[in-house]
Amino acid sequence: GRQFFVGGNFKMNGTIKSVTDIVHHLNSAPLDPKTEVVIAPPGLFLLLVREHLKNEIEVCSQNVFDKPNGAFTGEISAEQLSDSKIGWSLCGHSERRVILGEKDDFVASKTKAALDGGLGVILCCGETLEQRESDKTIEVVTTQLNAVAEKTKDWSKIVIAYEPVWAIGTGKVATTNQAQEVHAEIRKWLAETVSKEAAEATRIIYGGSVSEKNCKELAKEGDIDGFLVGGASLKPAFVDIINAKQ
Numbered sequence: 477g478r479q480f481f482v483g484g485n486f487k488m489n490g491t492i493k494s495v496t497d498i499v500h501h502l503n504s505a506p507l508d509p510k511t512e513v514v515i516a517p518p519g520l521f522l523l524l525v526r527e528h529l530k531n532e533i534e535v536c537s538q539n540v541f542d543k544p545n546g547a548f549t550g551e552i553s554a555e556q557l558s559d560s561k562i563g564w565s566l567c568g569h570s571e572r573r574v575i576l577g578e579k580d581d582f583v584a585s586k587t588k589a590a591l592d593g594g595l596g597v598i599l600c601c602g603e604t605l606e607q608r609e610s611d612k613t614i615e616v617v618t619t620q621l622n623a624v625a626e627k628t629k630d631w632s633k634i635v636i637a638y639e640p641v642w643a644i645g646t647g648k649v650a651t652t653n654q655a656q657e658v659h660a661e662i663r664k665w666l667a668e669t670v671s672k673e674a675a676e677a678t679r680i681i682y683g684g685s686v687s688e689k690n691c692k693e694l695a696k697e698g699d700i701d702g703f704l705v706g707g708a709s710l711k712p713a714f715v716d717i718i719n720a721k722q
């Protein structure tokens with residue numbers, strides 16, 4: 477079976493004090509040892525978090541550049557993250573796609589660079605409300621994933637996060653049926669595009685207004701292998717989400 481995976485994306489939130497408090501809370505909380513846990517603090521705090529967090533929890537960058545080094549002001553490479561014992565990066569989060577204008581092809585280059593540099597990647601995909609309402613959800617998601625598949629054959633270190641844009645930060649969680657339906661389509665896409673083995677082994681996690689209240693129902697679905705949590709990852713309730721799988 478696939479190991480349950482829960483990521484916390486702090487986004488651009490927190491201070492040295494509040495982030496350290498979250499780390500200490502996680503260190504002392506009773507976490508289900510069967511769940512793989514990864515947290516993504518703002519880049520400024522990655523090393524602080526790695527230093528204080530117990531080893532079972534991995535640290536994830538919210539961003540990575542697609543070149544190993546050089547004159548790229550403001551960017552961080554996969555090599556620099558690996559060297560700092562930061563084992564993961566997010567790629568293709570909708571906030572970077574929408575606000576920073578990252579295109580599918582750039583997301584794919586970053587994903588390849590992260591994997592080549594030894595990182596695991598939480599690869600985010602998802603449709604806007606307008607795209608859902610015009611029945612384009614599967615087309616949008618598979619187009620985003622196809623760009624990555626063109627550059628990357630080995631998906632063993634990729635976790636796919638399905639995050640419908642209309643559910644992010646809105647309190648409007650996808651229904652269990654809506655999420656399961658897209659996850660099943662992504663798994664079908666993996667079987668057809670990457671391999672049967674990848675379809676079986678790849679974790680497909682859901683993100684978008686996940687809370688301690690809705691996580692247990694979502695976790696029952698056969699193709700939902702965990703969560704990518706935004707707002708609730710900053711709160712003590714994150715522990716309940718980590719422990720959602722019955």
Ligand code: 13P
Pocket residue numbers: 485569639643644645646647683684685686704705706707708
């Ligand atoms: P929220 O959980 O705040 O809706 O954010 C989801 C998300 O974007 C995680 O990457």
